[in-house]
Amino acid sequence: MRARVGIISGSGAYDLGADVIEEMELRTPYGHPSSKVQLVDIGGNPAAFIRRHGPEHTIPPHMIDHRANIYALHSLGVEALISIGSVGSLKEEIKPPAVVIPDDYISPFRVDTFFDTEVSHITPSMSEVIRKGLKESAERLGIPVHYGGTYVQTLGPRLETKAEIRMLSQFADIVGMTVGSEATLAKEMEMEFAAICSVDNYAHGIGGEVPDFQQILSNARKNQERTKAIVRDFVERF
Helix, strand or coil, rough: CCCEEEECCCCCCCCCCEEEEEEECCCCCECCCCCCCCEEECCCCCEEEEEECCCCCCCHCCCCCCCCHHCCCCCCCCCCEEEEEEECCCCCCCCCCEEEEECCCEECCCCCCCCCCCCCCCCCCCCCCHHHHHHHHHHHCCCCCEEEEEEEEECCCCCCCCHHHHHHHCCCCCECCCHHHCCCCCCCCCCCCEEEEEEEEECCCHHCCCCCHHHHHHHHHHHHHHHHHHHHHHHHHH
């Protein structure tokens, strides 16, 4: 079975609260994806779902095989890819817990590509169609979101220093470790891409807070029902 919509999720949603139609163990030219690919039924529409950090959340950010994940979804016919994940806020006005639908990204530390043996250049971007659809779903459900903003991707697995956050906050609004890679590779595969980000903490030094990983995971679990509801509504209407 093929699926037009693909979903990759990490801390923002370990499952989608949807019926599983089929579970497939795929192998790509880049290895196995992070988890088995689940085909799930959302309002009568099939969607392909991958757990970014593995089924037990054991794959750290810097070890995720993004190429295998994106290629696996592409092989199933995915045309529109939604990324769900946890981020830190770089702006005091984006107060956790919150949901952000970014409109751009910065990924200066890691640049993934499928083009290892040929000269090819893409212009990175996020899909206005999917972003608008996610916003409309949030409005239908009465869930407030920050629409727009820049995501900056760092390497992980450690969190950022205060000095790094001071620098990054001059250029971006939220910080995470995955969206830049996924957005770039999706674009290379000619897939529409957008992200919905669960803001689960202030970044190091913002708002006077020192991030704690376990607290971030706890906040992500509290916020995940909102992000999952938005995505499910979007897929039902896609």
